Amino acid sequence: MEEEWGTLMFFAKTKDEAGDAKEGEILAIFGSRRGRRGAELKVMSAVEHKHPGYFLDGDNLRDKLDQPGDNEGDAFDYDTFPFQGDEFSYALGARGTTRKKLAAAAGCILEYIGQVAVIAGGKRERRQGRDYLEWLLKQRQGHLYADIKGRDDVLEIEAPRSSIGYVTGHKGEGLHDDEDGKSPKPEAMSDDDNEDRRRSRSPLRSPEDERRTRKSKSRSPVRSPEDDRRKKIASRSRSRSGGGKRGAKSRSRSRSPMADRSRSPARDEATATESMTVGDADAAFVLGRGGSTKMKIARVSGARLDLQDRDGRLDIFGTSLARSRAKDYVGYVLTQRTGPVFINTTDKRDDLSIVNVPEDCVGYVMGRGGTVLRSMEEEWGTLMFFAKTKDEAGDAKEGEILAIFGSRRGRRGAELKVMSAVEHKHPGYFLDGDNLRDKLDQPGDNEGDAFDYDTFPFQGDEFSYALGARGTTRKKLAAAAGCILEYIGQVAVIAGGKRERRQGRDYLEWLLKQRQGHLYADIKGRDDVLEIEAPRSSIGYVTGHKGEGLRGIEAETRTFCFTNAPKEGGEVSGSTETILVFGDDEDDRRRAKRIIEDRIEQSQRNAAAVDVADQATGTTTAAGDARLIAAAMAAAAAVDARPRAAAAVRGRISATISRRAVATVRRASSVTTTVAAAAVVTVVDTGAAVVMIATALPAETIAATIATTIAATIAATTGVMTAEMTAETTGDMAAAADGATTAANVTADDTN
Numbered sequence: 001m002e003e004e005w006g007t008l009m010f011f012a013k014t015k016d017e018a019g020d021a022k023e024g025e026i027l028a029i030f031g032s033r034r035g036r037r038g039a040e041l042k043v044m045s046a047v048e049h050k051h052p053g054y055f056l057d058g059d060n061l062r063d064k065l066d067q068p069g070d071n072e073g074d075a076f077d078y079d080t081f082p083f084q085g086d087e088f089s090y091a092l093g094a095r096g097t098t099r100k101k102l103a104a105a106a107g108c109i110l111e112y113i114g115q116v117a118v119i120a121g122g123k124r125e126r127r128q129g130r131d132y133l134e135w136l137l138k139q140r141q142g143h144l145y146a147d148i149k150g151r152d153d154v155l156e157i158e159a160p161r162s163s164i165g166y167v168t169g170h171k172g173e174g175l176h177d178d179e180d181g182k183s184p185k186p187e188a189m190s191d192d193d194n195e196d197r198r199r200s201r202s203p204l205r206s207p208e209d210e211r212r213t214r215k216s217k218s219r220s221p222v223r224s225p226e227d228d229r230r231k232k233i234a235s236r237s238r239s240r241s242g243g244g245k246r247g248a249k250s251r252s253r254s255r256s257p258m259a260d261r262s263r264s265p266a267r268d269e270a271t272a273t274e275s276m277t278v279g280d281a282d283a284a285f286v287l288g289r290g291g292s293t294k295m296k297i298a299r300v301s302g303a304r305l306d307l308q309d310r311d312g313r314l315d316i317f318g319t320s321l322a323r324s325r326a327k328d329y330v331g332y333v334l335t336q337r338t339g340p341v342f343i344n345t346t347d348k349r350d351d352l353s354i355v356n357v358p359e360d361c362v363g364y365v366m367g368r369g370g371t372v373l374r375s376m377e378e379e380w381g382t383l384m385f386f387a388k389t390k391d392e393a394g395d396a397k398e399g400e401i402l403a404i405f406g407s408r409r410g411r412r413g414a415e416l417k418v419m420s421a422v423e424h425k426h427p428g429y430f431l432d433g434d435n436l437r438d439k440l441d442q443p444g445d446n447e448g449d450a451f452d453y454d455t456f457p458f459q460g461d462e463f464s465y466a467l468g469a470r471g472t473t474r475k476k477l478a479a480a481a482g483c484i485l486e487y488i489g490q491v492a493v494i495a496g497g498k499r500e501r502r503q504g505r506d507y508l509e510w511l512l513k514q515r516q517g518h519l520y521a522d523i524k525g526r527d528d529v530l531e532i533e534a535p536r537s538s539i540g541y542v543t544g545h546k547g548e549g550l551r552g553i554e555a556e557t558r559t560f561c562f563t564n565a566p567k568e569g570g571e572v573s574g575s576t577e578t579i580l581v582f583g584d585d586e587d588d589r590r591r592a593k594r595i596i597e598d599r600i601e602q603s604q605r606n607a608a609a610v611d612v613a614d615q616a617t618g619t620t621t622a623a624g625d626a627r628l629i630a631a632a633m634a635a636a637a638a639v640d641a642r643p644r645a646a647a648a649v650r651g652r653i654s655a656t657i658s659r660r661a662v663a664t665v666r667r668a669s670s671v672t673t674t675v676a677a678a679a680v681v682t683v684v685d686t687g688a689a690v691v692m693i694a695t696a697l698p699a700e701t702i703a704a705t706i707a708t709t710i711a712a713t714i715a716a717t718t719g720v721m722t723a724e725m726t727a728e729t730t731g732d733m734a735a736a737a738d739g740a741t742t743a744a745n746v747t748a749d750d751t752n
Contacts, residue, residue: 005039007031007546032067033076034109037048037120041111043169047113056114078109078311079130081290087137088115102132104493127306128153134291144427150304150317152211153619161587175305215411274323276314282334283312293333300351300383300406301326325351329383329405341387343394343403343562353411353442361425362386363399365418372421380413381407408451408605409484415442416486432488453484453495456505462512463490472555477507480560482584503528503584507560518565530589532579539563539577541603542596549599557592558645 002009008030014022027043048055055062059082070076078089083091092099092112104112108121110131119129138144148154159167168175225300233297276288287294287307298305303318303326316326335341366373366386377384383405389397402413402418419430430437434457437731445451455524458466467474478485483496483504494504513519525527543550543563550561560582579596583589 001042005031005035005042007035007039009039033067036067036120037078038109038111039063039121041109041113041118044118045111046114052114052337056116059116061113061116061118061509074293076121077123077124077126077310078118079126081117081130081133083112083115083117083121084290086511088112090140091117091133091136098136098629101164102129102136102726106132129289134295139288145299145381147298147628149263149302150270161531165591209362237491260520272320272323274316274327276316276327276330278307278312278314278330278334280312283307283309283314284335286314286330286333296377296383297326297329297333299381301329305330325405330724332383332385332387332403337383340400341385341403342397343387343389343399343401348443350443351405351407351411353415355402355404355415357386357400357402357418357422358426358429359399361422361429364425365421366401376414376417380406380410380417384411384414399718408442410442412440412453413440413484415440416484416488416493416636418618420486420488420495427489431491434491435493436488436493450498451496452498452501453493454501454505456492456508458490463487466492466508466511473511476551476554477504477511477560480554480583481507481609500584507582510562511560514562519562520565520567520569521562522651523564523580528582528584528589530593532593532596532600533580534579534596535574535604536575536577537607538600538603539579541606542599553592553595557583557595558585558588559592560682561592615737643722677742699714 001007010028011025012028013025016022029039029043031039042053044594051593059080061080066076077495090098093101099110099112106119106121106125106128108125110120110129110133111118117133119126119131119133135144135146148156182489194246275406285293286297286305290298294305294307296305301318301322303316303322305326306315307313308315314330316323319328332341343352359592364372367375373384376382385403386400387403388400391397404414404418406414423430434455436455440453465473466477468476474485474487481494481503483494483500485495485508486493487505492508494501494508510519523531541549544552553559554561562580564578564580581589581592581596584593
């Protein structure tokens with residue numbers, strides 16, 4: 001701890017007023033303010049781990065941290081952030097790597113005391129630390145949208161979608177490696193504060209660390225599900241406009257692009273600020289658990305909110321419209337603390353949708369503690385609450401409405417989700433047979449841009465098949481088509497643009513036709529599909545048991561995949577079949593294609609290994625036994641530890657390998673008296689033979705007996721086959737090096 005935080009630490013005793021030594025000891029920490037706070041929190045973390053409840057009372061610290069240097073009016077303070085469920089382990093990372101990464105990036109002090117994160121430092125550092133931690137936890141739910149308006153701690157990099165996987169690496173390891181060891185430059189500080197910062201960090205910094213520190217760090221904002229279409233359109237617009245041409249020369253070296261942007265009226269508008277005063281209780285309500293309410297308001301309004309704890313001020317950054325909406329949403333949230341929220345439905349707002357929910361369904365839509373409503377808000381990026389309305393005389397009407405604030409797409413998705421829940425609880429409320437009782441008509445509809453909805457009534461038991469376990473099939477189709485897809489009773493409602501709705505209907509119809517057998521899909525003129533020609537022998541390996549292989553690929557890549565049958569009346573011919581990969585996003589389709597092609601290649605390797613094993617079991621000559629058994633072992637090593645393929649190889653060669661291998665060694669032993677050979681045959685619990693043949697032969701004997709010397713081990717209990725050979729088993733045995741028994745690992749190349 002001393003090394004990490006640049007402090008001097010030791011246990012000491014204290015004296016009472018009479019000068020007598022008190023019982024017990026204290027831990028004394030000498031050093032800079034920043035170093036002492038870091039070491040203090042590190043110690044508290046260790047104590048709370050060993051003695052739960054010593055420093056914490058639920059989600060709060062028992063006592064306020066108060067050490068020399070605090071409360072000096074320079075905003076150096078600390079915030080707490082309680083974790084929920086298994087968030088703690090995710091935010092900690094292996095050996096604390098994730099916590100250290102966040103602290104280094106934000107420039108703050110970050111320690112976890114029990115299930116509570118304590119973020120210490122200046123105002124800017126604490127804000128960054130909280131934001132980075134919140135964003136990290138949101139990544140567990142899928143793609144994340146980060147609002148970076150007005151931030152100066154971020155750089156944006158536009159990357160081709162085809163390069164994203166290469167940059168991020170397997171499971172994000174590429175980005176995580178680049179993140180390690182980096183920290184942003186500190187904001188302007190006094191010399192004392194800079195000295196605090198230098199001492200607080202590890203003094204052992206390698207040249208590689210310094211190089212990484214100097215490199216610019218980028219944060220590429222990611223998207224939430226409801227913003228997929230908006231991001232695609234923005235990307236296409238940039239490509240069509242030809243913006244960002246490389247190699248363009250500036251007309252004047254004295255002109256700064258940053259200076260031009262700083263003078264832009266649009267930029268000034270986007271970074272304008274308004275403030276609201278909120279009390280302590282209101283501030284906690286606006287913040288929400290873990291900052292969830294504040295983030296929700298910011299996401300829906302498009303503004304950025306910064307809550308100043310000390311003076312109870314809420315700063316709102318953004319455009320005039322975003323700030324106005326944010327203030328409205330904050331007002332609605334605070335009103336819920338003291339009584340019902342009243343909404344004037346006569347005022348035309350383009351960010352509000354209203355759903356009438358019957359009184360007996362309100363609790364069902366809310367869920368226990370509002371969990372169901374919160375999950376809808378999270379899924380669709382909306383703000384939702386029940387409110388009352390007033391009549392023309394200003395009197396409150398009976399009953400409540402469900403108000404949904406957000407983007408047009410988000411509101412339509414949340415609206416259909418609520419209607420689905422109500423229809424399940426109260427059949428016939430929204431449906432009249434196979435039709436909706438009332439046409440959906442919310443602000444943003446009928447704007448002439450083809451955003452609309454279609455209905456698709458199910459027949460018989462089609463509904464359960466199209467829904468899937470826990471709605472997985474419905475979600476898969478919606479993700480692949482890029483549309484909004486909800487089932488209201490026995491009717492599917494498909495919403496979105498014209499292209500998205502067409503794709504959603506087609507995918508749903510094709511899904512239902514698969515129940516009748518093989519399906520032929522006419523893909524002429526479609527731009528949402530890729531074709532893959534696969535050997536018929538590999539189809540079962542790719543699709544998996546009951547199609548589970550393809551289902552996994554669909555879930556991973558947000559696509560819809562199936563094998564295309566011959567056109568109606570046609571006959572199956574040739575040795576290949578066509579796999580179709582559908583999806584709204586081209587990058588998702590290409591990713592699915594790569595995975596399928598990899599599985600086809602793996603299937604072919606496994607089949608080759610089995611063929612070699614078949615050849616080995618049919619050989620009768622001594623030299624042939626040794627050579628082909630070695631080939632079979634190599635083939636077993638090449639199956640990439642696939643249990644099913646390994647079992648197939650083992651089943652074909654185990655019956656003959658024991659008898660022939662032993663006979664081969666015996667024949668080799670009779671050639672010369674200098675041979676020391678031994679064969680050991682055992683049987684493991686799977687019933688497969690495990691053969692180990694050990695031979696030490698001079699080079700002349702190797703040449704004479706050709707390929708009689710092999711050393712092979714089959715690990716049948718694990719389903720993994722490996723092989724090693726002690727000498728060359730191919731043609732020119734005379735060139736073998738002095739009969740040495742140096743092992744050479746058998747690879748797929750050796751098998752070929």
